[in-house]
Amino acid sequence: MKLKQIILISFSAFMLFLMAGCVKSEFDMPEITPIPYDPNKVITIAELKQIDPLTFPYKYDDDYSLFATVVMDDKSGNIYKSAFIQDATGGINIRLFSAGGLYQGDYIRINLKNTVVSQYQKLWQIDSIDVDKNIEKLATWACTTTIYGEPKPIVEPTLVNINTIKTDAFQSQLIRLDNVQFFETEIGNYFANPNNQFENVNRILMDCDWNTIIVRTSGFANFADKILPSGRGSLIAVVSRYRDDYQLLIRSFNEVTFNEPRCDDDETNIITIQEIKDLFAEGEVNLPPNVIIRAVVVSDREGDNMSSRNAVIMDGSGAGITLRFTATHNFNLGDLIRISAGTLPLELYAGLLQINNIPNGNVNLIGPGTLPQPVETTVAEVIANINVYESTLVTFANATITGGTTFATPGTTHGSLTLSDGTGTITLFTYNWAEFAGSTVPSGPVTITGIVSINNTPQFLIRNLNDIVE
């Protein structure tokens, strides 16, 4: 290679590489748009809730700001695209365009422009919030001052009780309940349904005065597949609302600390039905104060062979009693109920012992109970010991019914048929409004189960057609 050629080539190489263009692939930071703030247009949550519901959905057109603390975020999965915020004047639910970005404890300023206020089934909410464009974060859970150097307001759970929650005074706020527990019949269940993530499940929480409230958990919550704690204790939650149901939303499993024994575990005031009958026999006409009855309903509201304000219950003592409520009740066959029966009157109605004038609010449904096995006996035995067997379930074998083709005349006349098992006879009574009143009476011997009653004379009431087995 000649020197001249080498120089020529090197020069060309140099020139060509110089010509070789640059490619820009590094970028500068773009301009940051601050979120508009007008110090003259700051409102509180209480002021926001002054919006007239007739103007819903209400859209803010101007740069109004609201300062609040995030009391519940979506990290647990119990809520989605949503958060609950609270200031000194109250709480509110906010709905976000996309999930995530707000964290419990964040102190934020929301620019309300273009957001929409309404109520969803009575829950106030601010909708259409873009976390990036509407919200400025001023502090986190760890900060004591905001990024502007001002002190950060502290939000702690407010100690309340179930009844005050139901006044709507704490909607969307962070609360704490002490001495609460899950309903006895919920124990053993999960917070939600581990087999179906799409199911939101309500569990009943109660205090020791039997006030109840719903705890609602989403199937996507990270504690959805945890078993409900069975004891009693404290719970921290946010109050939500759906129509007239108040719902507590739990933020995390470790905010449910139920380590004490349950309220009803030391229930010392329980009185048995046998004890009630004994007291009446001794001449007592009122139940003692503060007593609690726990019994199973053995009458069938659907079969409707009873007054709608009456029910018959039996408990572990084997005895039964008739209840008369002040208003129509809705307890079904097999329900385990709890009655605050203190000082209620004991009366005879046409010879049948009743607890009378029971306010319906005194009775709590605990859940499904276990029906007692009906005693197999004879008509003669029942009649001879009518006060022992009254308001209890018995079964007669080989009984025949005579005196009519149907149980009653529906809508017109009650039916009084004769039931006989060879040892004696007893009136088989059916109200004309009973569900089976117009059904045909079986001929031939049957096995029949029912409630022993008294209407001056002994009576027998079946609950429904399943009580007769041919």
Add this chain to the structure above:
Amino acid sequence: MNRIYLILMFFLGISLISNAQTESFQLRGKVVSSVDGKPVVGANISLQNSTESAQSDNDGVFIIEAKIGDILVIEQTGMTTVEIVVEGIGDIVAELVTAPAILEQTVIDVPTVALSADDIDSDTQSHDISRLLQGSRDIYVSTAGFDFGQARYRIRGYDGENTSILMNGIPVNDMETGRAFYSNWGGLNDATRMSEGYNGIGVLRSTFGSIGGATDISVRASEYGATSRASYSLANRNYRNRVMLTYATGLLDNGWALVVSGSRRWAQEGYVDGTFYDAWGYFLSAEKKFNSEHSLGFVFMGAPSKSGAPGVATQEAYDLAGTNYYNPNWGFQDGEKRNARVGQYHQPLSILSHYWNVNEKTKLTTSVAYSFGRGGRTALNWYDSADPRPDYYRYLPSYYKNNQAMADYYTNLWQNDEAFRQLKWDDYYNANVKNLFSVRDAFGIEGNTVTGNRSKYMVEERRIDHDRYTFTTNLESAIKENIIVSGGASAIIHRGYQFKVVSDLLGGDFWYDVDQFAERDFDDPNMAQVDLNNPNRIVYEGDRFGYDYVANINTYDSYVQSEFFLSKFDFYFGANLSQTTFWRTGKMKNPRFPDNSYGDSEKQNFTNYGLKGGATYKVTGRHYITANAAYMTRAPYFWNSYVAPRVRDHIVPGLASETIYGGDLSYIIRSPKVKSRLTVFMTEFKDQTWSRSFYHEEYRTFVNYTMTGVDKVHMGAELGLEANITSTVSGHIVAGIGDYYYNSRPMVNITRDNDLEVLADERMVYLQNYKIGGMTHTAASAGLRYNSPKYWFIGVSGNYFDDIYIDINPDRRTYEAIEDFVIEDEVWKDVLEQEKLKSNYTFNAFAGKSWRVKRKYFINLNISVNNILNNTGFSIGGFEQLRFDNRDIDRFASKYFYLYGRSYFINLAVRI
């Protein structure tokens, strides 16, 4: 202007292989440059359809064993290949014509558009073979490179792992995936022009090869003729400008030879919006010939590149954006276009070779190589924020089937607001600078609270770096006058480093390294950790995070081949034996798999072998029949062998070597006027493994999907015909018909990505007879070319493509996908059918002229235009998304690739 002709003279002389057969003799010749009469050193001379070869020495002289009727093929870098029929025993003068540089003008650095669903999320480089094919002499193969390459055509439908690529005998296929990444020597066209090899089944003396072929690129300094060359190209494809400079000394009298080459390719924006290209290439090869026996060579080369990727989208997105080249990977940042998927690769290779002519019949070449470097592709990552991808299914009007107002709203935005349908970088910065966040117990230190702006959006770079040591030795010996034996051994120790780093926090102060999905699924915060050994990590730009493991792969291979040359028959046999060992070394201890993530995993060992053979029957001197067959087993590739290698070291259940066997039969005509090859072939692959991770709609979580027992059949026919119609006009007809389909019902295992829970075990995939998708099975081309005696040429070709099937989602072909439907339901068909794309055609044209200046400078100008008619509606492939809703298949519609519209490549080269 005078056409410069090189004069080549043949002389009788001593042949390398002694003992002539009855008809053959030693043909002597000389290759000379017609410019100045100087000898052309290092020109490659071979006989067609034979493995005879020779090279011109310092005087341009060569000697080769030939017979009357043989066709001599003479090739040299930068010059056209000349073929001469041997018509007598006297010295032959052949003329090497200055190349119109066809080979360089249509070199396409194929776009990094992904070939299949897995590629779209993978961070691997382009591995399309078309550039390499264009240099082939076989008309079928070179047409496949030129005219079919743009349509992603694959010869015989094979994936890249079926072709072995070597550089000076050093295997350069990637160890983890088996594919060769041509971009590793991108832009170094001048330096990597010389190669030998075969397609399909055949013989290359430096390696056993694979079912698709083998190519060995020679970068040995003494084989380059002395030349200086500079070129500049203008194009409108991936890059718009290219400069290449090459200087080669040729073999000097002092025994030294040196080649240096450099290149630069760049574009601020390529054919597709939002793509940029920024690449360099450097090459150095030096050799010292100590004596006639020993020579030592050293090569060092690399091609650092950085480019923004195009994307792929659903047809709905293309239609709304108004273009089939809509690229969702870029957006405006402060008014400038920024691409989120930037690939940055630099994997230099150094080779030290010892060449030993043991005796006149035997050569032993031994090389050691070290390659290292970085590969990576960026991607957006986001946490607790809206999905930034502009073509996320919820930002498309089709999501609002029941809400016409919303559908119209989105349609209007897509059609009229360009910024809306691209990434919104400014928004990400705005979000990040306001995301005040406090990390509890940062770095695992109790009470260490760190407060700052936590990035909601960031750019991460997924890296695949590596270190690789290679040793090869190979022996070629003519043990008898008509028998050549070759063989060798190689050892490759490969360490692939897979991890990701924080590339750009986009205005935020830090990124908090937790697993978002585990965080959602487990209430124990420990389970959301990425690395129990480094809990609660806060990471900054440059830090590794997310996953970090090493793929250790050691391969030892040995092979032996022998070729026999008889009067009527040539045949060969070959066998190889190899041992592959691989294992995973995890650098992070995953809380969900604490015993199977950190440290070395169990070693997987595979012993594999291969057998091949072939024969050529010479019906006459111009007609040949060739048959080849091969049977081989192959160890599974690392990336298919682990259920979820980023997180744990569990192996795909039932992992086994795959078996490959096949054969082909060809009828070949070689005459001065007509060259033609007609081939039928059939290959079966058995027991392949397929392993992917994706979001599963039914299980509502990320899953690992592994399929074993996948069998495939590739069969078809190839026809290549090239004819010299007149002395100036030539034409070609090329057609390839293929039928590539799945031939088994593989078993699939689906596990939840976050824990060991097996969601489906041994579920059957009814894959049998579905076509292998993502590419065209049938392609044909016809063309004409006019060579003017006044040193210019022009040509056109018409190309037809058909039988293009969409790459299917195996999960849609299971009982579970259709168990709620009956065959009469419309949805049944929607779920099961495999879409076939419309057939299509394109026209390409090329032209060129050359000048000679001052008797020593050659100037060449070449222009090629592809898709002259600007057909922008030609979909060349696509894939079904892995996420699907069986009640509404269009919810996650298939994604398609389109052939570029009219594109050109203009090259101006100066050569001394």
